[in-house]
Amino acid sequence: MWTHTTAFLHYGSSGTYLPVKGNTAMATVTYDKASRIYPGTERPAVDALDLQIADGEFLVLVGPSGCGKSTSLRMLAGLEDVDAGSIWVGERDVTHVQPKDRDIAMVFQSYALYPHMTVADNMGFALKIAKVEKSTIRERVEAAAKILDLTEYLDRKPKALSGGQRQRVAMGRAIVRQPQVFLMDEPLSNLDAKLRVQTRTQIAALQRRLGTTTVYVTHDQVEALTMGDRIAVLKDGVLQQVGTPREMYDTPANVFVAGFIGSPAMNLSTFRVEDGHAIVGSARVPLEREVVAKMTAADNGDVVLGFRPESLDRVAPNTPGAVPVEVNVVEELGSDAFVYGNIPAPVATGKDVTVGGSGDVIVRVDPRDVPGKGETIWVTIRPNEQHVFSASTQQRLTPHAVKTAASGAIKA
Amino acid sequence: MPHITGAADPALMELPWEIPLSAWPEDRIAALPRGLSRHVVRFVRHGANVLAVKETNREIAYREFEMLRGLERMDAPCVKAVAVVTQRRTPMGEELSAALVTEHLAFSLPYRALFSTALRKGTLNRLIDALSVLLVRLHLNGFYWGDVSLSNALFRRDASEFSAYLVDAETGELHERLTDGQRGYDVEIATTNIIGEILDLQANEDLDEGIDPFKIGERLESKYTKLWKALTETEVFDSNVPFHVSERVRHLNEMGFDVGELDMLSTPDGTGLRIRPKVVDAGFHSRRLMRLTGLDVQENQARRLLNDLDEFRAVHPDVADDEAFAAHEWLTSIFEPTVRAVPRELRGKLEPAQVFHEVLDHRWYLAEAANEDVPMPVATASYVKNVLPLRPDERAVLGRSLAEMTAELPALTDEVGTEFERRDPFENDNTYAWGEVPVPENAPPPQVQRVTTRVAPPERAPLSGELTQRRQRAEAAAAAEADDAEAAEETGF
Numbered sequence: 001m002w003t004h005t006t007a008f009l010h011y012g013s014s015g016t017y018l019p020v021k022g023n024t025a026m027a028t029v030t031y032d033k034a035s036r037i038y039p040g041t042e043r044p045a046v047d048a049l050d051l052q053i054a055d056g057e058f059l060v061l062v063g064p065s066g067c068g069k070s071t072s073l074r075m076l077a078g079l080e081d082v083d084a085g086s087i088w089v090g091e092r093d094v095t096h097v098q099p100k101d102r103d104i105a106m107v108f109q110s111y112a113l114y115p116h117m118t119v120a121d122n123m124g125f126a127l128k129i130a131k132v133e134k135s136t137i138r139e140r141v142e143a144a145a146k147i148l149d150l151t152e153y154l155d156r157k158p159k160a161l162s163g164g165q166r167q168r169v170a171m172g173r174a175i176v177r178q179p180q181v182f183l184m185d186e187p188l189s190n191l192d193a194k195l196r197v198q199t200r201t202q203i204a205a206l207q208r209r210l211g212t213t214t215v216y217v218t219h220d221q222v223e224a225l226t227m228g229d230r231i232a233v234l235k236d237g238v239l240q241q242v243g244t245p246r247e248m249y250d251t252p253a254n255v256f257v258a259g260f261i262g263s264p265a266m267n268l269s270t271f272r273v274e275d276g277h278a279i280v281g282s283a284r285v286p287l288e289r290e291v292v293a294k295m296t297a298a299d300n301g302d303v304v305l306g307f308r309p310e311s312l313d314r315v316a317p318n319t320p321g322a323v324p325v326e327v328n329v330v331e332e333l334g335s336d337a338f339v340y341g342n343i344p345a346p347v348a349t350g351k352d353v354t355v356g357g358s359g360d361v362i363v364r365v366d367p368r369d370v371p372g373k374g375e376t377i378w379v380t381i382r383p384n385e386q387h388v389f390s391a392s393t394q395q396r397l398t399p400h401a402v403k404t405a406a407s408g409a410i411k412a
Numbered sequence: 413m414p415h416i417t418g419a420a421d422p423a424l425m426e427l428p429w430e431i432p433l434s435a436w437p438e439d440r441i442a443a444l445p446r447g448l449s450r451h452v453v454r455f456v457r458h459g460a461n462v463l464a465v466k467e468t469n470r471e472i473a474y475r476e477f478e479m480l481r482g483l484e485r486m487d488a489p490c491v492k493a494v495a496v497v498t499q500r501r502t503p504m505g506e507e508l509s510a511a512l513v514t515e516h517l518a519f520s521l522p523y524r525a526l527f528s529t530a531l532r533k534g535t536l537n538r539l540i541d542a543l544s545v546l547l548v549r550l551h552l553n554g555f556y557w558g559d560v561s562l563s564n565a566l567f568r569r570d571a572s573e574f575s576a577y578l579v580d581a582e583t584g585e586l587h588e589r590l591t592d593g594q595r596g597y598d599v600e601i602a603t604t605n606i607i608g609e610i611l612d613l614q615a616n617e618d619l620d621e622g623i624d625p626f627k628i629g630e631r632l633e634s635k636y637t638k639l640w641k642a643l644t645e646t647e648v649f650d651s652n653v654p655f656h657v658s659e660r661v662r663h664l665n666e667m668g669f670d671v672g673e674l675d676m677l678s679t680p681d682g683t684g685l686r687i688r689p690k691v692v693d694a695g696f697h698s699r700r701l702m703r704l705t706g707l708d709v710q711e712n713q714a715r716r717l718l719n720d721l722d723e724f725r726a727v728h729p730d731v732a733d734d735e736a737f738a739a740h741e742w743l744t745s746i747f748e749p750t751v752r753a754v755p756r757e758l759r760g761k762l763e764p765a766q767v768f769h770e771v772l773d774h775r776w777y778l779a780e781a782a783n784e785d786v787p788m789p790v791a792t793a794s795y796v797k798n799v800l801p802l803r804p805d806e807r808a809v810l811g812r813s814l815a816e817m818t819a820e821l822p823a824l825t826d827e828v829g830t831e832f833e834r835r836d837p838f839e840n841d842n843t844y845a846w847g848e849v850p851v852p853e854n855a856p857p858p859q860v861q862r863v864t865t866r867v868a869p870p871e872r873a874p875l876s877g878e879l880t881q882r883r884q885r886a887e888a889a890a891a892a893e894a895d896d897a898e899a900a901e902e903t904g905f
Binding site: 081116 | 471556561563588589591592593594596597600603604605607608609611612613615616626629
């Protein structure tokens, strides 16, 4: 829909659109041990959240439903009280400031457009309420229109616009306010799959052009990986990890993040450790010395191993240490194919299988050589592509990042 | 088979769920008002009622349904959720959106309908007042609206005021208790939306340019703040406490609120008492009238009816001691005969209680003109003959919210292309059904290239063309004949 994307990126980098980003103050966002405890509940909905968001950064809050991501966003917006700790925008403590005085804009997925008003008036009228001068309004509207590729439509009525253009007018309403921070709460949840992919790219590109600090909430980790400069994963109101998409993918801090980030999900199971090797069926996976050293008595001699689907190689059946996988489903995605199977013989030698389903395993296979349903394939684990976690604390033991074939495609 | 959740109404099953809403047959549709929509919305005739059917995705439909039901349980003023319809499929097996079905509120008016007759500033102010009362009531119930606007509410005449009802709960959230931030933000959204709506009316010259939209926006905020304060403020008294308490309660009653619970707490130094209403319910007068007469009317109508009842007691000392007995006498000898005097064909104009209110007004004017009291039957007869027939029919005036209208403009992309015929969204615009004809826009509408299955009429040669061809054929034949004759000559015949 935005035909001139590349051109705008160029202009943006040359600074032509600086007037739109009128705020020169550093719009960082800081959660300082911020908690929200709903009246009548024991457990905090958000528990001592510590998070620094840099000026101009696109930060995605992601997690399963009920993890506290929306509550965190609304605390920043001023819609939820902060019961402990504080929230800062730049150098300013906004913990007890009313929403309208926070210089923050919630971006809605669908504003109403006023049919009898011009596109320019639709975008700018809210500034009149804020008593912004007429000439300034026109200036800001024009600048926003340029960025949104709407300049030639400014004097038309919404009726003359396509669906996508109308959506951009709605975005324009938020942009002309020139807030220090944009907030978006699952803005794509109403859209169908195809439009979602399109709009997600547009929002990310627009944010980059504007350079305005943005906090974005989603439950969809693919959205998080593709859009965010950094991702913060929450679970049960507690921040699990924050980092770039690549960091989250290559260095998940614990079993939960490992299982949550990445699609298809990482294979995770508990295995017994015998003299520096995890016992995976008939195979022995060597563990690094420092990893073994970090194990404690509470681990009971077990570790949790995680392998991405692309870290398993399909091999001949008689390969030493190969594990059989019975194919249940094959998912073909053009350049990739994934086998969803199960392992008939128990290979998880630890006490129990933790995350990733009941012994199910996902393997990336060559899309030109896809096995049939019901067939058995044999796989081995690529050396040094395992993530090791403590069986007792679930925390990461592997000290370094684990690069796989898919890592390169993910934003560093 | 579609899956219907919610309604105990088997007749719902008979609606054509296997067809996209935008293509429902004419005979089902009650009206198709002007506008654009983020969802397709249609008003559908269903027995004696009108239903609003909105296509949306499943999760949103269920969520909004639950929310409306929750609000209904709390007796909040909102439309009634009827059902959610899922698992819709066309006969070809293609999946269709889920649908949320709500009941259209009888005698309610979308704000735009009030502007198609000359709108007085007073009316606009009363709409804003009604909306601020609605917002306070919703907030007291822990409901955060998220998209307050004139177009997301419906208005019913309520004596000389209006009362407002919530229509679109899609953006709403129900909380145990709202934070000040949530309330403040809701009011801010309301202000912005209302100013936008008024500017839009002015842009279309539906509203006098002299009205200042920004003042109207401020009015909402100040009305809201005042009412919220009156209902929730903590007061501290150190003397004559019983008097102050009863004053506070009386004041709230006058505003139409019942005080269910009052929080009283000694100040830390022990010399005073803090008082804060804990549970307040709207509908003080309507509940009282309901208890006395069984009439279910709106708050200001109830106030008016109760006043008339008091007057009735004053002039009928024989029944005055017993309030319940007096109420019964008043109901059978005053209220019911008045309402029954309205002929059947005029009953779609106004609700009975509203008719009664207007007859009382009419009676006052007649009495003033005649300089003596006019009995109720005379006033009623005059009203039914001279006033009521001129009133518009308001039983089912249908309109849609602006938000709903935001996507259904004739689109310029292929996104509306379906295998079904698309109806003209303006052809049955009931918002204007009893008002004036909409003024055509100055600029010609944009030329829209739409994907449709409408088969273009075959390219037919006009009749004159046919004649021309015939003549040409005849001339050619004649020429050929002449040629033949020439050729014959040449060959010596």
